[in-house]
Amino acid sequence: MPKKQFGVIGLGTFGSNVAKELEKKGMQVLAIDIDMDIVNKMSQYVTQALAADAVDEKAMKDAGIADCDTVIVSIGESVETSILATLIVKELGVKNIIVKCVSQWHSRVAAKIGADKVIYPEFEMAKKLVENIVSTNILSQIELSKDYDLIELIAPKIFWGSTIKDSGIRSNYGVNVIALRRRVPTVDDNGNADIKEEVNMVPCADDEIMQNDVLVVIGSREALSKIKKV
Amino acid sequence: MKDDGKIQKNDKTEHMELGKFYFLNNKCDEAISEFKKVIEIDAGSAEAYYNIGLTKETCGDFCGAKEMYSKALSLDQNYKSAREKLNKLIGLEDE
Numbered sequence: 001m002p003k004k005q006f007g008v009i010g011l012g013t014f015g016s017n018v019a020k021e022l023e024k025k026g027m028q029v030l031a032i033d034i035d036m037d038i039v040n041k042m043s044q045y046v047t048q049a050l051a052a053d054a055v056d057e058k059a060m061k062d063a064g065i066a067d068c069d070t071v072i073v074s075i076g077e078s079v080e081t082s083i084l085a086t087l088i089v090k091e092l093g094v095k096n097i098i099v100k101c102v103s104q105w106h107s108r109v110a111a112k113i114g115a116d117k118v119i120y121p122e123f124e125m126a127k128k129l130v131e132n133i134v135s136t137n138i139l140s141q142i143e144l145s146k147d148y149d150l151i152e153l154i155a156p157k158i159f160w161g162s163t164i165k166d167s168g169i170r171s172n173y174g175v176n177v178i179a180l181r182r183r184v185p186t187v188d189d190n191g192n193a194d195i196k197e198e199v200n201m202v203p204c205a206d207d208e209i210m211q212n213d214v215l216v217v218i219g220s221r222e223a224l225s226k227i228k229k230v
Numbered sequence: 231m232k233d234d235g236k237i238q239k240n241d242k243t244e245h246m247e248l249g250k251f252y253f254l255n256n257k258c259d260e261a262i263s264e265f266k267k268v269i270e271i272d273a274g275s276a277e278a279y280y281n282i283g284l285t286k287e288t289c290g291d292f293c294g295a296k297e298m299y300s301k302a303l304s305l306d307q308n309y310k311s312a313r314e315k316l317n318k319l320i321g322l323e324d325e
Binding site for chain 1: 247250253254256258280281284285287288289290311315
């Protein structure tokens with residue numbers, strides 16, 4: 001199976017990290033930025049790094065951007081440049097275009113001209129950070145859809161020693177435990193203490209919730225907000 | 231004087247071992263109490279601070295764990311396990 005080809009236009013902090021991570025996953029990555037110094041630095045991390053103007057249609061065509069399966073436009077400094085680059089990539093026939101946006105207006109325009117997905121990393125991170133600060137027992141939260149989330153929750157004290165069934169998580173709170181992460185204390189033969197993590201990916205109703213557990217829970221935002229307060 | 235030193239060393243080892251026993255058995259308060267006794271005998275024991283950090287992390291007290299790993303590192307800058315655990319809790323990538 002041929003490797004998927006990705007294009008990353010704009011190699012700021014976000015774009016360069018996307019490019020590096022894609023390459024780490026074994027993908028072919030074409031990384032483009034107008035700044036030659038940045039391109040030189042990136043060339044050691046990606047399949048091909050090119051200095052080109054993202055709003056120059058011929059330069060983008062010559063760079064081979066049309067051959068990419070997915071292109072990520074991560075130009076944050078100028079909304080106008082981001083929009084023009086998106087339009088050019090679209091017209092060159094790229095099937096999947098992801099655009100990093102800095103505002104709602106930016107995302108609306110990007111979507112109108114054919115972006116397949118718009119993302120706001122800073123807005124999303126801000127939301128996650130606030131969630132973590134406000135609810136100290138929440139380790140992470142992933143948005144699954146408009147109304148549903150998946151959260152990692154430190155097992156509340158009232159559940160310690162109960163089975164999943166007896167805890168009433170499902171019946172009282174209307175959420176499902178889809179995995180259990182357990183921090184298991186260990187001491188090796190040399191007497192060194194450590195923590196090993198065990199993950200139960202298929203928890204049963206009779207599995208006991210222990211003090212050191214992290215519950216991976218899925219449910220509606222409304223239901224999850226109740227369990228966060230326990 | 232020499233004997234006192236020997237007794238103290240034995241006490242320190244005993245408290246450390248007892249602390250680890252409680253740690254293994256998820257008895258956080260008892261484990262921390264034993265590791266603190268080690269620190270009373272030897273204030274420079276990076277391992278005791280590290281073990282308190284591990285115990286606190288196991289029990290979900292991540293702020294307390296970070297504080298203890300930092301303390302262990304201040305006593306021993308080359309304490310690799312403490313560095314790794316602290317970096318993980320802070321969210322830093324492994325170096």
